[in-house]
Amino acid sequence: MSDPKNPYEAPHADPNATVPAPLAAIPMAMPAPVKATVGIIVALALIVGYSAFAQGTLPWGQLGIMAVLLWGVVRQSALAWQYVRVMGTLAVLATGTIMLSLALGNRSPGHPKIHPLVMGTSLLLETLYLIPVLLMGTKPARRYFNVICPACGSVRVKALDFLYRERRCKLCQTTWR
Numbered sequence: 085m086s087d088p089k090n091p092y093e094a095p096h097a098d099p100n101a102t103v104p105a106p107l108a109a110i111p112m113a114m115p116a117p118v119k120a121t122v123g124i125i126v127a128l129a130l131i132v133g134y135s136a137f138a139q140g141t142l143p144w145g146q147l148g149i150m151a152v153l154l155w156g157v158v159r160q161s162a163l164a165w166q167y168v169r170v171m172g173t174l175a176v177l178a179t180g181t182i183m184l185s186l187a188l189g190n191r192s193p194g195h196p197k198i199h200p201l202v203m204g205t206s207l208l209l210e211t212l213y214l215i216p217v218l219l220m221g222t223k224p225a226r227r228y229f230n231v232i233c234p235a236c237g238s239v240r241v242k243a244l245d246f247l248y249r250e251r252r253c254k255l256c257q258t259t260w261r
């Protein structure tokens with residue numbers, strides 16, 4: 085029905101057709117998995133901050149990193165998305181290693197028993213580190229951070245530069261920003 089040569093046809097609605105596709109993530113309401121991630125990062129900041137404060141110190145470095153991550157998440161930054169996943173995974177591995185060594189030490193004879201509260205807290209932290217990693221992999225989160233292929237919908241996306249400004253789909257090779 086739409087003949088491109090028909091001079092009487094109403095002009096097409098998109099005046100930006102010759103301009104490349106949008107260069108930034110489309111602003112959208114924060115989906116539930118991202119909201120949950122924000123809540124967990126805030127909870128972690130409170131736990132880490134409070135437990136250090138109880139010992140008379142404040143971990144400014146850790147709290148600063150969490151603040152920057154939160155800022156990036158609110159701004160739909162793909163770099164923040166990547167860092168939440170990478171740092172969450174590292175924290176899961178580190179906490180898991182500590183828990184394993186505690187558990188092994190607990191079993192050796194003559195070793196002072198680890199307080200159940202220590203193991204409980206470690207388990208809680210482990211869970212809180214792991215959940216954002218899983219949440220960030222969901223499709224609503226990927227759409228929010230614009231790290232899902234706009235052409236074929238694949239989640240196999242790689243960053244083309246360190247700051248994660250340009251992305252490429254590993255499946256159909258589409259690149260976008």
Ligand SMILES: [Zn+2]
Nearest residue numbers: 233236253256
């Ligand atoms: Zn694709």
